[in-house]
Amino acid sequence: MTIDKPDWIRLQKALAIEEEQGFTDLVGRQYRFSEFFTLTFGKFPNDLPSYERRRWQQLATQFSNYPNLGLEDRKNLVLETSNYLYQLEQQEGEAGTRKQGGHGGQGGQGGQGRNIASLSSAAKSKKPNPKSQIVAEVSRTLAPKLDQKLKDLPEIGLRKAEKLARLSLYTVRDLLFYYPRDHIDYARQVSISELEAGETVTIVAAVKSCNCRTSQKNQKLTILELLLRDDTGKIKISRFFAGTRFTSRAWQESLKRRYPVGSIVAACGLVKGTKYGLTLEDPELEVLANPGDTIESLTIGRVVPVYALTEGVGADLVRQAIIAALPTAAHLKDPLPSGLRGKYGLMELKDAIANIHYPSDSDTLQHARRRLVFDEFFYLQLGLLQRQHQAKQIQTSAVLAPRGQLLDKFYEILPFKLTNAQQRVINDILNDLQKPVPMNRLVQGDVGSGKTVVAVVAILAAIESGYQAAFMAPTEVLAEQHYRKLVSWFNLLYLPVELLTGSTKTAKRRQIHAQLETGELPLLVGTHALIQNPVNFHRLGLVVIDEQHRFGVEQRAKLQQKGEQPHVLTMTATPIPRTLALTIHGDLDVSQIDELPPGRQKIQTTVLTSQQRPQAYDLMRREIAQGRQVYVVLPLVEESEKLDLRSATEEHQKLKESVFPDFQVGLLHGRMSSAEKDEAINKFRDNETQILVSTTVVEVGVDVPNATVMLIENAERFGLSQLHQLRGRVGRGAAQSYCLLMSSSRSPDAQQRLKVLEQSQDGFFISEMDMRFRGPGEVLGTRQSGVPDFTLASLVEDEEVLMLARQAAEKVIEIDAALERWYLMKEELKYRYERLMGGAILT
Structure with missing residues (x-):
């Protein structure tokens, strides 16, 4: 009107x-x-x-x-x-x-x-x-400027600006890009007879009666009651006003005058069933002059934004502030060229910003969200690809020769034939090593897929070309495991290899340092000890990092600085979902070993309840009677290592004295000294102990092909990827192996998660499911800052948009990696990339 x-x-x-x-x-x-x-x-x-x-x-x-x-x-x-x-x-x-x-x-x-x-x-x-x-x-x-302070806006002022600062909102730009966390759809208008409990709707009806009174039970509560009627029926709705200022008769009468009998009212809210019939819960109301008038309210008849709030900052304040800033959206310059927007069907930025806050309908909201999700992915990928492009402009001193005699000898002594997947990845690596730019490749492979052999080929190629190599692992257990395997091969090739960890004796440490500096020692395996200052390589050409996500950015960089732009090969046995890999490893070349060596049997996995524990113990006895061995794994309790230690010790005691008194039961946990861990692992490896009770220390690095049963207690407390890693400790020999997931949880969600392990042995599929259940940060084993903090985008729900954004970013880098022809895009990338990554970039 x-x-x-x-x-x-x-x-x-x-x-x-x-x-x-x-x-x-x-x-x-x-x-x-x-x-x-x-x-x-x-x-x-x-x-x-x-x-x-x-x-x-x-x-x-x-x-x-x-x-x-x-x-x-x-x-x-x-x-x-x-x-x-x-x-x-x-x-x-x-x-x-x-x-x-x-x-x-x-x-x-x-x-x-x-x-x-x-x-x-x-x-x-x-x-x-x-x-x-x-x-x-x-x-x-x-309209206000993008960088204008909120306190300078007349509609906001200093007092409201101070409240908005609690949400880190300081400028007009902050407001425009403060996306709603959800929307309530009041846009659906229905007649009273069509109302159904649980739906959010808007109705337009005439006021048949209006009453405003103080509650008899609470003298500080005022109740407004309206009886509304349209051509199809009637409904009674109520609004409540808490506070003594609402209880004055004058105020109540003024409220009644707003809704005179016969006036037309638009009302919206959640339809709720009561013992008196259907009503609207805490409805929004607007008086219309005529039944067919346009509803102009910011909530009624609209898709309404719901923002993340904090104490002292109400929804109305944020909505009012957003409305004050919205005129600026019309003046936003779109950094994406029109051709790119057209190719990927993207809404213009100014329209997307306006409609993510106050969309005209649900379809418009989805188009707006898609554009803004695309932007979040696009600028991240653009930054990663730009960094990859810049890295490839750097020259390396380590240009390796093509395959030589050392590699031929290694292939001869291998007791097995490489899989096609291993050979494919090896070819990728050898091609990289012959280029004048440093290799930066990630090798993903499921548990037992043979990543170590692939790494050895790269190491031997470096040694044959006159360079040294460093092999870094996150734990002493894993470093020692790699060292043993490498020694068994390198002895046959007459090549020295040493191990350097925190437990290495001082005299041995000095000897290793000296041999490294002269070049006598071609390969050093170790933990974080490799990045200490006394460790100086004569001619470092290759760095291999296992389970690389367990190291910090600075730790990996320090190892690389031990040489002149050495090649870098990183490996992980934690299969990462495709979307997560693109997000945190988008600047790396990625190879996958997606094939297990022949002869490996499927590990029979079963979810058990505590009532089925006797059957689990019977299976363990039968396997031990045939000369096999068993792991019993307990969850790590992050909040209290003491609790973890006590539970492991108590379980060890119970199994040793009450359940399996006829067998030798060992114990392994993270608070043991290195010598104690070595002793426990060696006894289990030599079959002196038949059962090893362990915490998640056993997750990586313990390789005992004779072990055929893994019993995991409180399996619901682990992530799927971690359970898959643990399961990989068995099934490493020719005999049939078993994984028993013991769970006391009756939660349907927990049971559904564990059933995934029963149904699949595919680590990549399991990691995808794990990300759906727990989110990307947890899949990597820790909530780490390496996973970008997206505002709208979801790695689970928006995979298709991520792939399109990656494709678009690749095209842009191919045309102009420096972005000189797209100044606005360059400036937006500069602003967004650091902000999105939170200052910490995983790779």
Whole structure:
């Protein structure tokens, strides 16, 4: 509904008088001050621009609530409204001047062009308020600037800006890109007979009765009751107002006057069933002049944004602030070229920002979200690919020769034939090593797929070309495991190899340091000890890092700095979902060993309840009787290592004394010394102990082909990827192996997760499912900062958009890696990339 042009002087005079009388909600001849402005802003002026209509309607809502506001809030509303009306008056004057040819001069503003202070003085003969003049000057622009501070916006001011700062919102840009965490769809309008409990809807109906009263049970609670009727039925709805300021008879009567019998009301909310029939829970209400009128409310009949909040920052405050900032969205310049947007069917940025906050309908919301999700993925991929491109401009001193005699000898002594997948990955690596740029390749392979053999081929290629190699593992157990395997091969090739860990004796450590510096030692295996200052290589050409995600960025960089741009090969036995790999390893070349060596049998996996424990013990006895061995694994309790230690010790004691007194039962946990761990592992490896009770220390590095049963206690406390890793400790020999997942949880979600292990042996599929259940950070074993912090995007739900964003980023880098021809894109990348990665980049 629209009206003729407002009488600016009359409106400003009314505001000035209310200010003069101390914001008491003055009673005029026909209306109270608040009712007058509620009616004024309830109808749009004929020439009001469409982008101002939300603000106009917002003021109507605020003035309808004016009687409930405290003195300071009333004062702020009156000042903001006066500034806003002055802004509109100025725009109208400027538009009139332009129509007359632009020569209006000062007279173009007309007699109504006075500032707020002069209007106030006309009413109360006081000196102009310089603060009001400054605010009015700020308000003259059509829209605030992106970098404008929120405290400088008339609609927000200092007090509200301080509250918004609790959400890290300081500028207009912060507000525009503060996306809703959800939306409530009130856009569906239905008749009363169509209402169904659980749905969120809007109805338009006539008021048949209205009652406003104080609750008999709670004297501080006011209840508004409306009986609404349309052509199909009737419904009773209620709103509740808590607080003594709502209990005055005058306020209750004023509320009743808003909803007179016969008036048309739009109401929206969640349909809820009660013993009295259906109703709307905490409904939003708007009075319409006629049944067919357009609903102008910011909530009723719309898709309403729901923002993440914090204590002291309410939903209304954030929505009002967003509305104040939204006019700026129309002036956003889109960094993505129109051709790229057209190719991938992307909404323009300014439209996406406007519609992610206040979409016209659900379809528009989805298009807006898709564009903004694309942006989050695109700039991350662009940054990763740009970094990869820059890395490939660096020259390495280690350009290795093609395959030689050392590799031929190694293939001869191998007791097995390489799989096609291993050979494919080896070819990738050897091709990289012959290039003048440093290799930066990640090899993913399931448990037991043969990654170590692939790494040895790369190491031997480096040694044959006159370079040294370093092999770093995250734990002593795993480093020692690799060392033993490498020694068995290197002895046959007459090559020395040493192990350096925190447990290495001082004399041996000094010997290793000396041999490294002279070049006598071609390969050093170790833990973090490799990156210490005394470790200096003569000619480091290759760095191999196993389970690389367990090392920090700086730790990996320090090892690389031991040589002159050495080649880097990283490995992981934790299969990473494709979307997660692209996100955290997007700057690496990735190879997958997706094939197990022949002869490996499927590990029979079963989920058991505590009542089925006797059957598990029977299986363990049968396997031990045939000369096999058994693992019993207990969960690591992060909150208390002592609790973890006690549980492992108690379980060990129970199995040793009560359940399996005829067998030797060993114990392994993280708080043992290195010597104690070695002793426990060696006894199990030599079959001196038949059962090894362990915490997750056994997850990597313990390779005992004779072990055929793994019993995992409280399996629901592990992630699927970790369970798959643990399961990989058995099934390494020719005999049939078993994994028993013992769970006391009755949760359907927990049972569903564990059933995935029963159904699949595919580590990549399991990791995908793990990410769906637990999120990307947990899949890697820790909640680490290497996973980017997306605002809208989901690695689970938005895989298709991620792939398109990667494709688009590759094309852009191919055309112009420096982004010189796309200045806006370059600036946006600079702003977003560091922000998205939180300053910590995993690879």
